[in-house]
Amino acid sequence: MNSFFVTGTDTDVGKTRIAASLLYLARQREMSTAAVKPVAAGCEQTAGGLRNDDALRLQGQCYPSLSYDAVNPVALEPAIAPHIAAQQLEQSLELGQLLRATRKTLATNADFALVEGAGGWRVPLNDDSTLADLAVHLNLPVILVVGVRLGCISHALLTAEAIVHDGLPIAGWVANVIDPSVSCCAENIDSLKARLPAPCLGVVPFCDKTDPADLAPFLQLPSLLDAL
Structure with a gap:
């Protein structure tokens, strides 16, 4: 089984759309797929209970299908940092x-x-x-999603340094352009390619598309599997 932990340089850098697209690519190769978002904040009440949009997108790329609770075991309604959301709800995240x-x-x-x-x-x-402790205990190689915008080089290098310091390998990273007006976009990405200790799995240009079928062509699943 090829299992990975997906993290980002910050919140809202596109982790879920990259993860869903990688799962889609695996399904295209006739691989069975599974996904877990252990804790999600920013959930909405539905007839079936609390639901998170990101977790639902991951669930949609799981084959054979998984229950929502299997994909997102802890769902929190406030759209804030998970530990603060849990405190407000008088819950604990263990x-x-x-x-x-x-x-x-x-x-x-x-x-x-x-x-x-x-x-x-x-x-x-x-x-x-922290969630880093979860990744460490699972002993999973890490996929780093870099939100390409002003300041991303330092954020990416510091995150990579922390991952390696915690004893986990970085299997690969994805440049996800989230600021259409970022200056010297190509140069920023080249700087990251020269400095990050892992292969670049793809460069996803700025776009409004979220469907994995639209984003998958920008990603390289074989490079990720080869990294193992």
Whole structure:
């Protein structure tokens, strides 16, 4: 099984649309797929319970299909940092709880599986743990989504440094252009290619499209699998 942890240089850098597109590519290669977003904030009440748009997009690329709870075991309604949302709801986010739920879904032994974090690498779960601890305990190689905008080089290099410091390999990274007016876009990406300790899995241009079929042509799944 090829399993990876997906993180980003910040929140709103396109982790989910990249993750969903990679899952789509795996399905095109007739691979079974699974995804977990262990904790999601910014959920809406529905007839079926709390639902998060990002988790639903991941669920839509899982084959065989998975229940919503298997994809997103902890759903929080406030659209704020997960640990603050949990505090406001008088709930607790426990690393052990998230590990058990994530491992249960990964135990389906899909050919290709992704665990998507929330926000960046050091997002807190509680006073003692962060989502980085989840990745470390799962011992998963990391896919880094870089939101290409002003300041992205430092953000990307610092995130990569933290991942490596925590003992995990970076399997690859994706340049996702999120600012259409960013100066010297190509030069920024070239600088990242020269400095990040992992292969670039693709450059996704700025666009309003979110359908994985539209974004998949910009990504390279074989390069990711070869990184293992």
